Amino acid sequence: MVSLTEQLKQFCQTLGFDAVGIARAEPLEDEQPRYDEWLRLGYHATMHYMERTRDKRLDPRLVLPSAQSIIVTAITYDTPYRHTNKPGYGKLSRYSWGSDYHDIVLPKLEHVVEWLAKMIPGTESKAYVDTGPVMEKQWARRAGIGWQGKNTNILSRSMGSFFFLGVVLTSASLVPDQPVADYCGTCTACLDACPTGALVEPYVLDSTRCISYWTIETKPEVVFPDRIRHHLDGWLFGCDVCQDVCPWNRFRKETRQPEFSPRNGEIELALEAVLSMDAEQFRQRFRGSPIKRAKLGGLQRNAQMLATAAECSQQSDGHAPDHSR
Numbered sequence: 001m002v003s004l005t006e007q008l009k010q011f012c013q014t015l016g017f018d019a020v021g022i023a024r025a026e027p028l029e030d031e032q033p034r035y036d037e038w039l040r041l042g043y044h045a046t047m048h049y050m051e052r053t054r055d056k057r058l059d060p061r062l063v064l065p066s067a068q069s070i071i072v073t074a075i076t077y078d079t080p081y082r083h084t085n086k087p088g089y090g091k092l093s094r095y096s097w098g099s100d101y102h103d104i105v106l107p108k109l110e111h112v113v114e115w116l117a118k119m120i121p122g123t124e125s126k127a128y129v130d131t132g133p134v135m136e137k138q139w140a141r142r143a144g145i146g147w148q149g150k151n152t153n154i155l156s157r158s159m160g161s162f163f164f165l166g167v168v169l170t171s172a173s174l175v176p177d178q179p180v181a182d183y184c185g186t187c188t189a190c191l192d193a194c195p196t197g198a199l200v201e202p203y204v205l206d207s208t209r210c211i212s213y214w215t216i217e218t219k220p221e222v223v224f225p226d227r228i229r230h231h232l233d234g235w236l237f238g239c240d241v242c243q244d245v246c247p248w249n250r251f252r253k254e255t256r257q258p259e260f261s262p263r264n265g266e267i268e269l270a271l272e273a274v275l276s277m278d279a280e281q282f283r284q285r286f287r288g289s290p291i292k293r294a295k296l297g298g299l300q301r302n303a304q305m306l307a308t309a310a311e312c313s314q315q316s317d318g319h320a321p322d323h324s325r
C-alpha cells in the first residue's frame with residue numbers, strides 16, 4: 001500500500017499541486033470543543049452554514065460513509081506583484097487576482113478521483129475545494145501540509161501560507177502522514193497587525209471583526225459598522241494583512257499556475273471605476289474571477305465604504321476610535 005500512496009503523491013505533483021499529504025478519515029474529536037465554542041461565541045457571523053453543517057464538518061464519514069483516508073492538496077497562488085496603496089484605489093486580496101481557484105483546483109481533484117477508481121476499482125471518492133462541509137485546514141494540519149498559524153491559516157516552512165487547499169475523501173486505505181510542529185513560537189505579528197482586531201486570541205478568528213468577511217461574505221445592502229469601516233486599510237475585496245506580516249511568508253513559493261496571475265495586471269481597482277460600473281460591465285470583467293462572489297452591489301458597497309472612510313479620516317484629527325481587543 002505504501003507504493004500506491006507514493007504513486008498517488010507523484011500523480012498529484014504531475015497535476016501541478018505543490019504539496020500533498022494524507023490523513024486518516026476519523027471524527028475530529030480534539031477540534032470539536034473548539035469548533036463548538038467558536039460557534040457559541042458567534043464568531044461565524046452570518047455564515048450560518050457553519051452551524052447547519054457542524055456534524056458533517058466534524059465527522060467525514062457523515063459526508064462519505066466509506067471514507068478511510070483524506071488526501072489534502074496545496075497549490076500556491078502568490079505572484080511577484082505587490083500592492084502599492086495608490087490613493088483612490090482599493091486593494092484586492094491576492095487570492096482574487098487570477099482565475100477562480102474553484103475552477104482551477106476542482107478539475108485537478110477530479111483527476112485524482114478518476115485515478116483512484118482506475119487503480120483500485122470500486123473505490124468511492126469525493127473531491128472538495130471550499131465546496132462542501134469539510135474542515136480543510138484541520139485535515140491539512142493532520143496530513144502534515146503545515147501547521148495552523150496564530151492567524152488561523154495553514155502555514156508551511158517551504159511555501160508560506162499563500163496557497164489553496166483541496167481535499168479528496170476516499171474509501172482507499174492510504175498511508176497517513178504525520179502532522180508538523182507549530183513554528184509560530186513567540187511571534188504575534190499577525191495579531192498585532194490585524195487592522196480590526198479580528199484575531200481575538202492566538203489561533204482564533206472572530207469573523208464579525210474580519211475585513212475579509214465583511215468585504216466578501218456580507219450581502220450588498222449591509223452597511224459596515226464604524227469599527228470596520230474606519231479600519232478597512234484600503235481593502236476593497238478580502239484582506240491579506242495577517243499573511244503579509246507573517247515572517248514565514250518571506251519563504252513563500254510563487255505559483256506555477258499562470259491562471260493565478262492578476263487578470264490584466266490588476267491588483268487594485270480605481271474606486272470611481274467600480275462605482276460607475278454597470279451590471280453588464282461587472283459580469284464581463286469578473287466572469288471566472290473570485291470577485292464575482294461579491295456581486296456588483298457588494299463591490300460597489302465596499303468601494304463606497306472605502307471612499308467615505310477616506311473622507312472621514314481627512315476631516316478627523318487622525319485619532320482612530322478604540323478597537324482594542
Ligand code: B12
Pocket residue numbers: 031032034035038047093094095129130131132133134135136137138148151152153154155161162163164165166202203204205207210212213216217237238239240242
Ligand atoms: C469560513 C471561512 C472563512 C471565514 C472564517 C475564517 C476562519 N478562520 O475560520 C472568513 C470569511 C473570515 C475567511 C477568510 C479568509 N479565508 Co477562508 N475559509 C473559510 C472556510 C470555508 C471554512 C474555515 C473553517 O472551517 N472555519 C471554522 C473555524 C472554527 O476554524 P479555524 O479558524 O480553523 O478554528 C480552529 C482554530 O481556532 C482552532 N484553535 C483554537 N485554539 C487553538 C489553539 C491552538 C494551539 C491551535 C493549533 C488551534 C486552535 O480550533 C478551531 C476549530 O478547529 C475554508 C474552506 C473550508 N471548507 O475549510 C476557507 C479557507 C480557510 N479560507 C482560505 C482563505 C485563503 C481565506 C483568506 C486568506 C481570503 C482573503 N485573502 O481574504 C481569509 C483569511 C482570514 C484568516 N485570517 O483566516 C483558505 C485558507 C488556505 C490556508 N493556507 O490556510 C481556505 C482553506 C479555502 C481553501 N480551500 O483554500 N474564510
Ligand code: SF4
Pocket residue numbers: 151193194195196197198199205209210211212213239240241242243
Ligand atoms: S484577514 Fe485581515 S481583518 Fe481578517 S484577521 Fe487577517 S488581518 Fe485581520
Ligand code: SF4
Pocket residue numbers: 149150151152155183184185187188189190191242245246247248
Ligand atoms: S505572523 Fe507570526 S504568529 Fe502569526 S502566523 Fe505568522 S509566524 Fe505565526
